[in-house]
Amino acid sequence: MDLQNIAFLGFVGGWLGGLAWALVAALKAKSTKKENEAMKRLIRQQNDVLTVTLNRERKLKEQMKEEKHGRTN
Secondary structure (H helix, E strand, O other), rough: HHHHHHHHHHHHHHHHHHHHHHHHHHHHHHHHHHHHHHHHHHHHHHHHHHHHHHHHHHHHHHHHHHOOOOOOO
């Protein structure tokens, strides 16, 4: 094997290695993006639940305050 063939095989091997690395990096980025989207959905759902809970607590507190002062609807 002469030097030209060794250099060519090194170039092809490096190119294939870079291609494989880029593929792995792209797949990792895609899975990370999916995980982030799932986390955002979960956070939105939790915020909705907290908002509903807080609104109910405020309403109940107002009702208790009105009943305490003798005013009923």
